[in-house]
Amino acid sequence: MQERLRLIFLGHKGLVADLRTLNVGRPSHTFDVFFEQLQNIIENKTAVDDRRHGEAHLSEWLSLEDMIQQAKERCPENTPIPSKTLVRLQFSPRNQYAKTSWNFTSRLQVQYKIQRRQLRLSHPDEHYCNALLKYLKEFAVEMKTQCNVAMFACDDKAKVPIGEPGFAVSTGVRGKQTIVPTSSTLVAGDHDITKSSLTPSVSLQCEIPDSSEHSFVRGKVHVTVNDSVFQSSNPFRHAATLVKIVKHQPNINILILYTDGGTDHRNTLASVQCSAVCLFKELNVDMLVMCRCAPGHSWRNPAERIMSLLNIGLQNCSLERQQCNDEIEKHLKKYGNMKEIREKSSPEVKQAYIEAVESVQSIVRNRFSKLKLKGEGVQVLDPVTEEDIDLCKRHLRELFPELNLGKLVKNVTKKVLSLTKWMENHCRERHYSFQIKKCDDESCCRKSQLSENVHLDWLPDPVLLDDKEHYRSYKDSKGKVTDESDRPTFKESERKKVTKPRTAKKRALNETGDTSDNVTNQDDINMDVEQSVSDVTESEAPFPLTAQTARG
Template identity: 40%
Template sequence: MGFFVVCVLKEAKTVISDKVVKVSPTDSFQFHDIFNAATNEQFESYGVQVFLRKPPEKWVYVEEGLEGDISMLFELKFTHIKFVLEATEASVQEPQGPNAFDLLMRNSQLVCLPEQRKEDTRRDLLYNDIIKLLQSKEVGWKSGTHSTLGKSFVERLTAALWYIDPHCTKFTERSLSLGEFFDGLNQYRHDQHYNLFYFTGRHAKYNLMRDKLEQLASSLELSAVQPWATNEQWCNITEEVFILTSSMQKYASNLEKINKSMKQIHLSDTPARHPANDLIVYTIDSCRKIDAQYKQLQDHLLNVDYYTEVDLESFLPKDAIQRYRYIKDLQIQFPVTLYRYYQGNYLGTINYIWKVPSNSEVQSETAHARVITTIQEKLPQYFSRQMRKNYSLVKTITPAILRILYYDLTGDAAVASNSISKELEERLRLMLELEDPSIICDLRQNNGFKGTKFDTFWNEMNAYFNENLPAVNDRRHGNVLYMPLAISIRDLRNIFIQRLDEKFVPGTILIPSEEWIHLQFQPTNPIAKSAKQYTGRFNIKFMVQARQLRKDHPDTHYCATLFRYLREFAILYRQYVSFICADDKHKVPIGEGVNTSTGVRNKKTMVFQETSLVACDHDFTKLSLTPSVIFFCNIPESIENSFYSGKVFVSFKDTVFQSSSAIRHTTEFYNAISTYHSGNIPPILCLYTDGGPDHRTIFGSVQISLICLFLHGDFDMLIAMRTAPHHSWTNPAERIMSILNLGLQGVALVRDVMGPESETAFAKLDTLDEIRTAAKTNPTLQNDLRECIKRVQQLLEGRTERLVLHNEPIQCYNPADETTIDEFFNIILLIDQTLKISETTSDILSKKTHLQQFMKTHCRQRQYVFQIKKCGQSSCTICKSVQLPHDVFDSLDWLPDPIPSTVDKDHYAKFQTVYQSETTEQHRPTLITTIANSERASSSILVNTRVREFIQCFQCGRMRCLYSERALSAEDKIACQIAIDNWDYSCGSPLVPEDHILYNKVFVREKLVAKHQWNWHIIHAENLMLIVMFVIGKDIFVRGEIKTNTRAAKRRKINN
């Protein structure tokens, strides 16, 4: 008797999955009997092929088919049987009724418009009116795309018109047209608005924003450049759409220009307007006859002396246009001088006029200057925001000090207004003259508790500081400290408790609080208000240092949603998940013969009052250590709670011989997981890292390393996710770095001295590559380099293990060595024996058949996520049995991709909505942009070697290259030349229509836009190299170089 695994397939699809069938060798069975027993005689009308195998060998075809004798199963020791169904004439039924394919093809050609909305709001009314307007133009989208592409276009057009609807007059005043097409909308035909709430609602009226305008315009253009918009029926409409977007972009540019100008004015230390720059003075000659409107002004000037200024404000009309004409056409029967100062903005112009003698020889320039000086003293003064800010910086100085400074600077001899102020000013003046700090009493010595119960602690504290004082003075500078006294107040307090427990009976000495210990030091800022609380018992203070930066990325929101999905996934399977966040800290430099700072300047450190915390100012070193953090997060019960708690593992890797790599990280992950979970490893692992080359999930080396970790840990599922570019700060492990800074702050490191031979050889090496190359041929140098930094590693590990996260001490571990890493990698040979640890690039891995088959059945790859899951098949020779309960494993699904919410398009759907549903990356912003900007032809065609012809744009005059994969035949050349001669080509459009024979043969770059891009190629023809560059709106440069006897010929310039 034997047991066999049977399955039935039809057209490469499994009809009956694997099932076990019992067969006796004595029975005179044929394969036909086993087939009927497995299928219950459901497929009698089909032809059947029979295949046999014993894993892991390949399937073997049985020529006899169902008539074959089953005795071969026992003789050849086969264990698996596969039946493949083949369609026969009996199994193929004649189609009844209409052909479904013809119906689908017929319906796909129908032109449809998106469905209209229920008009609950005025915005829905605008949406419906746009659809009605499109319907009147007899345009639409083919069936199937009207509810996707069509709906998206109408929604974007609605959003743009709704936003600018209340501000249409602003566009009109600036001669910006919104397009004649949109004048056909129902409300616009009756000179009404759609967004009535803007005018009637009691709310703050919003102004047009540059970012919003550019966003709406770009999204609308993204729809208008899609293939459907190139159809002839859409030409007029898309042209109107581009007029609308162009007007929006011009208005946005104007807003940006105004904004920059205003920012420059606000940040300036000088007023925006000044008489020195914005003043106009000119003389108006006399005239015989004047207009009646100037009679009053002339009579007034006749009654005043020469060079006596008169303000024109009372004589000018109220209307702005009339004021302008009044001054422009000013007429007086004697000469006058006009003074005009433009204040800017809505303040208008200040105008003064005065009478001058008719005889030019009698006129006095000195009198003119005096009048101008008099007028400028009357002018109002305006200060910028920065000027007011600068002035406000002196507000913290007391009035008494301000008066003393003013007297000393100006020599003012005025006396104080009362006796108290006089006495105070005399004391301040005495202090300034004597320059003796001893005459000032430090009243802080009176602060604090005067009892004696903490005296034992204070004495021990004083002794500790005295012991560390020689460590300062024994250096090359008496006031230089190379190591802080303690990491923090808590650490300092623990040091004293440990010292006291060694001298006295534990628990018998009273210990003050951390805050009370802190107040015994010197204040960092002695003139701050908080300095009054310090006692100054110990000559100790804090010193500080810091730096940081962030950058934005289009996928930021997308990746934030992915990380939320990962956390909610971990919460859903909380009892079965291990959640790890990992990151590498910046390198810690090790000095060469001189103490070099670690570069950490994030927190104050305790030092002696008369010392400075300094280190070597050299910022270049050959050796360094790289701290690596593995953070096991405690998974909360709700997404609202924090993941920032758990166990932290840290290692300090030698940057020279223990460089960060994907396989090293996963090896250390596995070692840390085994240590943390004590052999009871959870069946699901979630990893969250930054996007560096050693963690980027799209790299083959990272994927191979994760598969090794999956196999070693025997996980049912592994999810590895990375942050968006430039957003590693979102990684919870990044927050551990601030704690590590406590152990690294204020520390200066130097390596130990090596042997003379190693020191000589090391002095000749500069880069890491040179050091690694020399170490391979010089084992002594390699060993000495490893030994000379061990003391530094032990020092940093000791300081790090004194740190805690939420009362959980940080644990250090040893970096993985090369032997351990090789052993860790070898497990992947179960999948493919040809894999090598040094050959893990994506190109090499794509040729590994067995590996690709495993990844196809067990892995899911995305831009930011790589997932591995057991297949659950008992026949799989790679996966072990499932550890999860079967009902839990059956519910386990891939982590979904974010998709837009149906409620709010600006946000992604919730995890509960999309989990256990099929999703793709189609909504990833960078993917959308890439698809939108991709050319119709492949990149291998759009190269210089495949340029066949040139064509000129009839609008901008720019030349474009025509490409084809193969050389054009004589017939194709004629067709191409006819197309060039007869058709008007425009930048960004295809060369020929879709139904033309050259449409899929000859290509032109369709994503190039005039005024922003240029198209150039270097074309070689034996000894001639021709570089062609076409630039719109500028001169065209053509350089021809004839390579003859290695001499280049000439360059010439052709004016466009």
């Protein structure tokens, strides 16, 4: 052996057999046919996704085994089929910078992914509403240096389900793992069909920054946990809640509200406008400005950012209401949903149900009170009572005695002359905004607390530039007469109003058998158009057809 080593060091060859020559390696073309078919399937799916801007709404393969089976069906008979592990290693790595990515070949441009619930609706007015929100932020930044301004972003969270006694139901928020004793197991009911629920109502009092470009998702978070059955969301409940929050704060000159377009916040509804009048009178502010986002764009509302914070308090949590006595439970079992409980319950059943849910409300309030936004603790409020809401409504009874508070809809309120006249003198209504401002008559409105050098202008409407693609800046529009003529859906509604009478007349002419294009007199058409516009009700028009509106 020593002699052989000496000869090897001297450079002699052939003394040791190189066994590596016997290892020809793994055959590289064994599964080429299979992978070619699989690659064709993937390319066809990719081509379809490209036409959808790279978005897919469902997975094409239920599992890795399903993917292999689809490729196998396209291969000739007796084609070698690789194992699941080998196919998996041909995927693209999720993180190409991790060491585990060295195991993947990226031969197949597929990955394991989780569906993202971030798909957003588009709306013709989304650009217009974004410009309006920018105007609102710049208005708040400008006016806070001259007077006391309070800005609130309001919204309701999704309902939190409550299970029946003895059957706790999950809140639906899983989130991440939570800390529990080793002897305990977190469990919840195996289904989520419930008759009871809670509705957390969020009011974010924004800390107005020094620039509109900075974040408005800062400030105090106020949360009210309402029972969805007997404390359902409505405009007057929201108004009474804001009164409860703001009343103990220093005198506020301008109150700004930004909401979504739900039926309890939509500023075009008569009930929402009447609740705004109550809020305006109760807080004695000099100006109230309400704006909302475009339909399907509630993600623009700063209050939506608070929902993920509240989810921390609801994650891995299951709730159930308390047990009532046998007689009450017998009645509650007859009701199949919240509407039946609300409408058919007797006063005794109603009171017992409220007490049974109160303990659940306390649990949720306690969990929310432990949360913080940017170091500022969440303030949890008790729900407002019916007496608080009625106290807020007293302003409508005092100002408009003939107004029926049980029917606050446009077809009824437009007939109340005192209300329409008051709104003409104090309000400015638009499709996405509603503003109220004090008048100079001290017999009507209390004297303004503002200094004489502070002048309040209406929040302007977004106006397009000459390029018809971008809107003017707030500085170029403030203090000027503006209207909604540059709102896309306003243009469409006006076009339909004008074309509808002419279409009707043509249809009538065709029924009489006269097909001449020149039979219709132009004066008759103009008269029909004027009549149709005058017949448009306030509920159909985007804003009231008043003298103030005509002025802009």
